[in-house]
Amino acid sequence: MEAVIAIAIGVLFASGVWLILRPRTFQVIIGLLLISYAVNMFIFIMGRLTVNKPPLTLKEPIEAGLFADPVTQALVLTAIVIGFATTALYLVLLLTSRGLTGTDHVDGKEPRQ
């Protein structure tokens, strides 16, 4: 399972890096999304991979081995929200730029042929 997750994150991140280096704003935003997915999964598995274990309990006794790490789950929730908001902001910027300059190139003008 570790290998599958590691490869998945790696592929997501690599695709994201390739896409943000492309010249069109739409490619850049998809790249940013893929990178943020990869990062979120990365944070999540930093609490170690566990199967079928709850992160919280109300009952005693509390034994750490029986639970998934709740901290990383809390962190990843925060990171998802913030990443989503900032990416949405970039989307607005992208559309503004398209409206002002008439092109979707990241430099705001088409490259010379």
Place this chain on the structure above:
Amino acid sequence: MSFWADQLILLPILLPLLFAAALVLLSGRQQQLKYAVNLIGTLALLATAITLFWITDKEIWPNGVGVYLAANWIAPFGIALVVDRLSALMLTLAAVIAVAALLFSYRRWSRAGVHFHSLFQFLLAGINGSFITGDLFNLFVFFEIMLAASYGLLLLGLQANRVRASMQYVVVNLVASSFFLIGVALIYAAAGTLNMADLAVRAANLGDSERLLLEVGAAVLAIAFLTKSAMWPLGFWLPTTYAAAAPPVAAMLVLMTKVGVYVLLRLWLLVFAEQEASLGAISGTALVVGGLLTLVFGTIGLLGSQELGRMAGFSAIISSGTLLAAVGYGEQKVVGAALFYLVSSTLAVAAFVLLIELVERIRKPSAAMLALTMEAFAIDDDPEESAGVVIPAAMAFLGLSFFACALIIAGLPPLSGFLAKFALFHALLNPTGLFVDNLYMAGPLAWTMLALIIISGLAAIISLMRFGVRTFWATPDAKAPRLQLSEAAPVLALLLLCVVMSVAAGPTSRYMERASATLHQPQLYIERVLSSPAVPGVVSTAGVEQ
């Protein structure tokens, strides 16, 4: 007294957040009211910052380190907010520059965008939060608040070139935030904690594989901070962004590069510098070399720039480079001198970016007028006729202010830039103190740094004087522009603060020395944070039950 002093720590975050929320609710048509509310909030913040500054230096808390436990959870379980001398200094600096930027924006910029006032307060909340948080993930959250507000502010007075610069700025910062998260996750995986003080304790007793993970995490995390503080080759976004931003926003951006430097200084000295000699030496050298490369990049860029906006950007890069190199050097005296340099250069560059708009009016009054009407698209009344006192002798004022900025940025006597560089050189050549060890020979790195700082000063003088001569003396049809008091006063105030720093150089540099000394005794900070008791009798929390 101590209880109320503790509550004061929360105010630099709480005040801007509350004022920002209130300002969102006020209608955009009540510009004067919104401006007044914003100004009251910022002035209250300044008062809070100065009080904290005074409290930390008087050591009302043990060792001058104040701790506020959010939601009454004891560290390391909850989020601790920590104020020491360095945080208080940075808070005060932030509030001073915020007041200046806000005053400057009175005439025009505060009306150029719908939510300028709320974004301004959110930006302050983010900056202040980064200065006082004691938790890595919380630091990320405050960083994002700061960045999100700065994205909005950068677009102020929507123009094609601003949108283009913002697109690059936003992408660079989003990627840097990803690195931040990866670094934080790795550190959590290695040490199992995100509280900075707890991390410092645990980092010292890690096994080999965990230690490797921690070091990788720290390196990835450093990429995020170094991007913020514009180290070469991560700082290419800076000159374009500064040149495109509206002047009051650019002044706040100058402050934001210093947030990166602050975090490096804090984490570096707290967690990594003390523990292992080999790691400390390697990454310290890397930081010094990176800072020196940044200096070279800034120097070349400054010599090659023709427009003032880019010159201000490269001056900020030079200031960052000097600071990074000094932080990497890590000696107590060097860091103390670097703090002096930090305050003086931030004030001067902030005054400079505000001055740019006024100086540009001499160069091309017609173009400035055109931009004025274009950007004031939402405003009915002509800004030229808006209320305010027009100050006389505008040319003399602009010339002298420009000259003072140039002196401080280049580091020539008699202003504070010279004293800062002098203190830095003295500390580099004689880190043990005056006449204690006359046989000490500075290493090659120190000599390189010395030479590069002097060369960058020379480049700054050449570049700024070239511009000054061309603008003030060699423009045949130069006409004195109309200046309003609300525009001239903030520039003058920032420069006067630099003058005060030079006149009161003794007390100021002794304060910086004390701040640096606190930083170099991380065990005091750690002990204060980890041993702070929860407030008894409020709510029974896990911490109290133990």
